[in-house]
Amino acid sequence: MAPITKDQADISNLLQNNRKWATDVLKTDPNFFDGLKDTQTPEYLWIGCSDSRVPANQVLGLHPGDVFVQRNVGNLATHKDMNVMACLEYSVNHLKVKHVIVCGHYGCGAVKASLTFPCHDTSLVNLWIADIRDTRNAQEAALRELPEKEQWNKLCELNVVRQVFNVCTSPVVQAAWERGQGLAIHGLIYELHTGHLQEVVPPITGISELDAAVDASKPSMKPVNSQLSNDLKKHTNFQEYMNRA
Numbered sequence: 001m002a003p004i005t006k007d008q009a010d011i012s013n014l015l016q017n018n019r020k021w022a023t024d025v026l027k028t029d030p031n032f033f034d035g036l037k038d039t040q041t042p043e044y045l046w047i048g049c050s051d052s053r054v055p056a057n058q059v060l061g062l063h064p065g066d067v068f069v070q071r072n073v074g075n076l077a078t079h080k081d082m083n084v085m086a087c088l089e090y091s092v093n094h095l096k097v098k099h100v101i102v103c104g105h106y107g108c109g110a111v112k113a114s115l116t117f118p119c120h121d122t123s124l125v126n127l128w129i130a131d132i133r134d135t136r137n138a139q140e141a142a143l144r145e146l147p148e149k150e151q152w153n154k155l156c157e158l159n160v161v162r163q164v165f166n167v168c169t170s171p172v173v174q175a176a177w178e179r180g181q182g183l184a185i186h187g188l189i190y191e192l193h194t195g196h197l198q199e200v201v202p203p204i205t206g207i208s209e210l211d212a213a214v215d216a217s218k219p220s221m222k223p224v225n226s227q228l229s230n231d232l233k234k235h236t237n238f239q240e241y242m243n244r245a
Contacts, residue, residue, distance in 0.1 A: 035065070042068045045091040047084065047163065048103040049075040049110070054190050056103075059197060068095060074110030075103060077163040078131050079170060089172045098182055100167055103197070104160040105190040111156045135162045160187045160200045168210050177206050 025032050044067040046056040056062075056069045070087040077084050091097045104111075113125060114132040135158050136143065143151045164187040167173055176183050187201025204213045 040065050040068070040095070042066055042091075042095060043098045044068065045070065045088065045095075045097045045100045046103060047071075047075055047077050047088075047100065047167070049073065049105055049108060051105060051108065053192055054103070054105050059190060059195065068097060073125065074108060074129055074132055074159065075105075075163060076128070076131055077102060077166045077170075079166060085170065085172070088167065088170060092172050092176050092181070092183060096181075099184050099186060100173070101186045101188055102160055102163045102167060102201075103188045103190060104156050104163075104200075105192060106153050106156050107192055108156050108159070111159055112152055115152060115155065131162065131166075132159050135159055157189055157200050160189055163187075164201045164204070164213075165210070168204055168207065174207065 022033075042065060044060075044062075046060075046067050046069045048054055048056055048069070048071050050071045050073050056067055056071070057064065060067060068087075068091050070084055072081075072084065077088070079085060088100070091100070110125075110129050111132055114129045114136050117123075117126045117129070119126075119133070132155070136155055139155075139158055143154060146154055164185055167185050173183065173185065183205070185201075185204045187199070188197045189200050190197055201213050204210055
């Protein structure tokens with residue numbers, strides 16, 4: 001690969017786009033930026049994939065200041081990721097968001113990698129997607145019953161379910177619910193070919209609702225005898241939870 005040239009390194013077109021955008025916004029609302037300069041009061045936290053085709057504000061039809069955004073490869077929300085957990089803490093405890101949206105998308109490259117990368121691959125990407133691979137392993141039997149393309153899309157959905165589980169069982173969200181703070185957790189998935197969002201996990205507004213919401217999103221339709229809501233503090237192993245029948 002050849003080094004990038006000075007012309008290729010130029011982003012003046014982006015700066016021009018920015019000026020035009022700002023001018024167009026002011027034509028519609030002359031006070032728009034005055035309302036943003038001192039504070040932000042978003043009602044939503046979006047935990048989504050870094051994929052360039054899934055921009056949070058645009059797909060939600062929202063404006064700057066309406067949604068606080070956390071994006072990473074594979075829309076993960078693992079408890080060991082300080083970036084995501086700090087963002088969640090700030091959003092819930094300080095911004096007082098009312099909704100946390102975990103949004104995946106069909107055709108996710110991180111999910112596909114979890115299906116195809118060998119486990120011994122030591123690349124950073126392969127290490128990062130370990131949480132998705134755990135979900136794949138937990139539902140391997142059910143996934144193998146599906147055609148290959150459907151396995152990919154189903155695992156995209158199951159990854160959303162897992163990350164919703166992670167958010168709901170995080171200390172930040174548990175504490176918010178315990179003190180009576182109004183907070184709903186949502187699981188959505190984005191269709192690249194239609195531009196539509198679909199609900200994967202219905203809204204969860206308290207820990208007692210977690211079992212029913214996650215169970216309803218599992219590929220198996222068998223009833224589950226769950227005690228998670230009665231023993232949440234001790235039970236945060238998603239793989240074990242997803243394997244129960």
